[in-house]
Amino acid sequence: MSSLEHHGTYTPTSGIGKWIDARMPLPRLMYDSFVAYPVPRNLNYAYTFGGILSLMLVAQILTGVVLAMHYTSDTGLAFTSVENIMRDVNHGWLLRYMHANGASFFFFAVYLHIFRGMYYGSYKAPRELLWILGCIIYLLMMATGFMGYVLPWGQMSFWGATVITGFFTAFPVIGDPIQQFLLGGYAVDNATLNRFFSLHYLLPFMIAGVVVLHVWALHVTGQTNPTGIEVKSKTDTVAFTPYATVKDSFAMMVFFAIFAYFIFYLPNYLGHPDNYTEANALVTPAHIVPEWYFLPFYAILRGITFNIGPIDSKLGGVLAMFGSIAVLFVLPWLDTSKVRSADYRPWYKLFFWIFVADAIFLGWLGSKPAEGVYTSLAQIATAYYFIFFLIILPVLGLIEKPRRLPNSITEAVLERNRASGAQQVTGSAAASPENRG
Amino acid sequence: MKNIIAMIGAAAVALTLSVPGAFAAEEMAAQPTHFPMEEPVEQDWSFAGPFGKYDKGQLQRGLKVYTEVCSACHSLKRVAFRNLEELGYSEEQVKSFAAQYDIEDGPNADGEMFTRPGLPADHFPGPYANEEQAKAANNGAVPPDFSLIAKARGVERGFPQFIFDIFTQYQQGGPDYIHALLTGFGQEPPAHLAVPEGLHYNPYFGAGVALAMAQPLYGEDVTYDDGTPSTLDQEARDVAAFLMWAAEPSLAERKEMGFRVMIFLVVFSIFLYIAKKQVWSRVEH
Numbered sequence: 001m002s003s004l005e006h007h008g009t010y011t012p013t014s015g016i017g018k019w020i021d022a023r024m025p026l027p028r029l030m031y032d033s034f035v036a037y038p039v040p041r042n043l044n045y046a047y048t049f050g051g052i053l054s055l056m057l058v059a060q061i062l063t064g065v066v067l068a069m070h071y072t073s074d075t076g077l078a079f080t081s082v083e084n085i086m087r088d089v090n091h092g093w094l095l096r097y098m099h100a101n102g103a104s105f106f107f108f109a110v111y112l113h114i115f116r117g118m119y120y121g122s123y124k125a126p127r128e129l130l131w132i133l134g135c136i137i138y139l140l141m142m143a144t145g146f147m148g149y150v151l152p153w154g155q156m157s158f159w160g161a162t163v164i165t166g167f168f169t170a171f172p173v174i175g176d177p178i179q180q181f182l183l184g185g186y187a188v189d190n191a192t193l194n195r196f197f198s199l200h201y202l203l204p205f206m207i208a209g210v211v212v213l214h215v216w217a218l219h220v221t222g223q224t225n226p227t228g229i230e231v232k233s234k235t236d237t238v239a240f241t242p243y244a245t246v247k248d249s250f251a252m253m254v255f256f257a258i259f260a261y262f263i264f265y266l267p268n269y270l271g272h273p274d275n276y277t278e279a280n281a282l283v284t285p286a287h288i289v290p291e292w293y294f295l296p297f298y299a300i301l302r303g304i305t306f307n308i309g310p311i312d313s314k315l316g317g318v319l320a321m322f323g324s325i326a327v328l329f330v331l332p333w334l335d336t337s338k339v340r341s342a343d344y345r346p347w348y349k350l351f352f353w354i355f356v357a358d359a360i361f362l363g364w365l366g367s368k369p370a371e372g373v374y375t376s377l378a379q380i381a382t383a384y385y386f387i388f389f390l391i392i393l394p395v396l397g398l399i400e401k402p403r404r405l406p407n408s409i410t411e412a413v414l415e416r417n418r419a420s421g422a423q424q425v426t427g428s429a430a431a432s433p434e435n436r437g
Numbered sequence: 438m439k440n441i442i443a444m445i446g447a448a449a450v451a452l453t454l455s456v457p458g459a460f461a462a463e464e465m466a467a468q469p470t471h472f473p474m475e476e477p478v479e480q481d482w483s484f485a486g487p488f489g490k491y492d493k494g495q496l497q498r499g500l501k502v503y504t505e506v507c508s509a510c511h512s513l514k515r516v517a518f519r520n521l522e523e524l525g526y527s528e529e530q531v532k533s534f535a536a537q538y539d540i541e542d543g544p545n546a547d548g549e550m551f552t553r554p555g556l557p558a559d560h561f562p563g564p565y566a567n568e569e570q571a572k573a574a575n576n577g578a579v580p581p582d583f584s585l586i587a588k589a590r591g592v593e594r595g596f597p598q599f600i601f602d603i604f605t606q607y608q609q610g611g612p613d614y615i616h617a618l619l620t621g622f623g624q625e626p627p628a629h630l631a632v633p634e635g636l637h638y639n640p641y642f643g644a645g646v647a648l649a650m651a652q653p654l655y656g657e658d659v660t661y662d663d664g665t666p667s668t669l670d671q672e673a674r675d676v677a678a679f680l681m682w683a684a685e686p687s688l689a690e691r692k693e694m695g696f697r698v699m700i701f702l703v704v705f706s707i708f709l710y711i712a713k714k715q716v717w718s719r720v721e722h
Contacts, residue, residue, distance in 0.1 A: 041720055041721070041722050042722055080515075083515050083584075083585070086687070087515065087520075087686060087687075093687040093691065094691070094694070097691075238720055238722075242716045243716060243717065243720070246709065246712050246713045246716050246717075247713050247717070249709050249713075250706060250709040250710050250712075250713045253702060253705050253706040253709055254706050256702055257699065257702040257703060257706060260695065260698050260699060260702055261695075261699065263695070264691055264692060264694065264695025264696075264698060264699070265487060265606045265608075265692065265695055266602075266603065266606060266608060267608075267691070268588060268608060269602065269603070269608065273588060273589050273590055273591040273610070273611070274589065276585040276588040276589035276684070277581075277585070277589045286472075286644060364596065413721055413722060414721065417721055
């Protein structure tokens with residue numbers, strides 16, 4: 001535990017170290033943030049996705065910058081330039097498969113990261129801004145992912161862009177001007193491709209900027225942990241290095257092994273065959289489906305098939321879809337419970353897992369044609385999505401009786417280890433022997 | 438974390454299993470709306486699986502089927518003659534193969550376009566000068582380019598098949614589809630089915646009950662240089678493998694590299710796990 005005492009006590013030993021520290025203490029910032037920074041000692045592997053996501057962002061930017069050296073954002077050349085990357089650029093196939101599958105794995109990791117935040121109530125005071133910054137990153141990721149999918153200029157690129165920019169026409173009066181502004185014309189064409197390429201290159205750096213704010217906010221409030229109790233003493237924490245560093249590295253390497261499995265053995269599993277056909281404005285694919293990570297929202301969009309007063313079904317669908325993301329931003333104020341972790345909220349835990357299943361189910365429905373029973377199922381699933389946020393969360397916090405919370409992280413750890421008997425209990429902070437429940 | 442993953446999995450299985458059976462019945466009646474009407478039969482391919490690589494003899498046979506039959510209507514514009522060395526041909530063989538083709542070049546010093554024999558750096562020339570000509574020659578339907586066809590076709594894999602595909606590394610939907618389509622002509626359409634005039638019924642076609650292309654292969658369409666009997670099944674299989682190579686020439690290199698990368702990542706993960714165990718043994722957690 002002696003390593004903890006280094007926190008905030010960076011002492012440069014070398015001459016050049018002291019010289020830099022007096023002028024611009026960047027090494028001190030790095031040391032305090034990534035070496036001495038105290039993290040709760042009871043973090044599980046669900047807490048490793050933040051590090052994984054930072055690495056995925058770096059990987060996407062690196063592969064993307066090299067791909068951009070070989071890519072041509074002209075409707076007549078874009079598809080061919082991507083094929084040249086696949087066939088004639090040295091290891092171009094590897095770069096492109098890394099980048100395309102990297103987007104999917106980036107989203108996979110971010111969904112697990114978001115679900116972890118929801119399960120352990122990470123969004124609650126004083127971490128509301130931290131959560132909102134995360135939502136902004138997610139929104140930027142969606143914009144980046146969507147525009148990146150347009151760049152290869154395949155059939156799904158073109159028709160996906162047509163459908164998604166078409167959402168904006170649902171808004172009265174301002175809808176059409178917005179769509180024309182986004183497209184740079186009346187239809188998806190060369191102007192659209194060029195601006196999407198430009199923005200696809202810009203947005204990841206904006207993401208990186210918001211990530212810095214996200215990490216800053218995290219380091220002000222400190223991390224949550226599976227108990228949801230704030231850190232109270234030094235025994236509740238361990239130093240970031242080596243504890244979190246080695247654990248995050250292990251999780252990253254396992255994540256990368258799964259990522260590599262897809263790159264090398266299933267590179268087109270997550271893609272759509274139609275995107276290997278060059279974009280053709282005269283031929284509409286039988287089913288226009290977005291990338292898998294947008295499917296739940298696509299199902300919500302198509303689930304609204306009825307008019308609500310003056311709102312027609314198209315506008316209703318678009319509002320429901322935007323609403324399903326907007327609701328995440330106000331989540332900290334919708335959840336009225338004082339207890340953070342679902343481990344101590346039996347009813348919330350149940351509804352949370354139904355929500356996870358509901359989101360996956362919506363994703364599956366999004367990949368199905370919007371007809372027959374699929375539409376009804378999408379409506380039921382959409383209803384639960386909103387009921388969970390707008391009714392269950394506010395009401396549950398008022399009526400649910402949470403389990404007894406431990407007094408501290410240390411107590412929780414020692415109690416659990418004593419109960420399981422897996423590890424020897426040492427130290428003086430012995431807790432009362434009664435069970436958590 | 439194990440619990441979390443298990444619960445996500447269990448929930449997904451429970452929800453999705455309950456759905457498809459419930460309304461399969463109502464889809465059976467009347468004209469089909471879901472294509473293909475019959476799923477392709479999965480074939481054995483030398484390039485399947487983690488150690489898959491192309492069978493060069495098969496690719497050479499497939500090239501012969503393409504050049505002698507398919508190339509009459511279908512272009513292969515993204516493949517260069519030099520790429521054929523990957524099929525096991527020597528540089529000299531590729532040169533003489535390319536020289537059989539007439540390539541339009543120019544303009545020369547007089548400003549005139551001219552025709553010269555093909556070079557290894559040239560790409561396969563297409564059968565038509567432009568799309569309009571292709572349309573005019575084929576009743577308004579443009580025969581698609583074949584460079585990427587093996588990746589641009591594939592039949593949707595329903596639940597739970599798409600889960601199993603992750604573990605079986607199934608990426609052969611394109612060649613399976615091509616093989617099924619080429620061997621699926623000549624069947625009598627079911628009586629209730631309306632086949633549009635001028636189209637050809639094929640239950641394996643992915644976009645309708647029938648397609649514009651007439652049966653292209655019957656068996657005995659080519660004479661293989663290696664003595665393999667040119668049955669319809671053999672020809673369809675060989676040309677499907679050839680088209681997979683044309684669409685994904687880096688497949689073998691990718692899988693070889695993948696094996697090395699996977700070994701590295703797994704071994705490094707084990708080392709990190711041991712290090713993690715050791716570091717965390719100092720503190721209860």
